[in-house]
Amino acid sequence: MKTLLKAEYTALFLIGIFAFHQTGISWWWFLAFFFMPDISMLGYAAGNRVGAVSYNIFHHFASGVLCFVLGKYLNIHNLEVAGIILFTHSAFDRILGYGLKFPDSFHNTHLGRIGKA
Secondary structure: OHHHHHHHHHHHHHHHHHHHHHHOOOHHHHHHHOOHHHHHHHHHHHOHHHHHHHHHHHHOHHHHHHHHHHHHHHOOHHHHHHHHHHHHHHHHHHHOOOOOEEOOEEEEEOOEEOOOO
């Protein structure tokens, strides 16, 4: 099952790369902002529950899709691009095994436990 999930997340990652390519924006912007969603981990400074919520907001596929769709609808190009980057970053994290967080621990994710036992 893990192989199947990784293949699915890889396909989503490639869709995100393709979508960014269609924007015509320099790849430097993609590289500069690709890891920005990880700033949401700072929420863990306020505790596991707040950290899980902040992390999950910025790592949920729906957040990226919502930003993209709103950007398209409102004709805000930067919001479209932010949505593409959020979506692509989330797929990349899933490929590496980092899932959405449960509120009890950063290491407890919907894809299983991460890190050292």
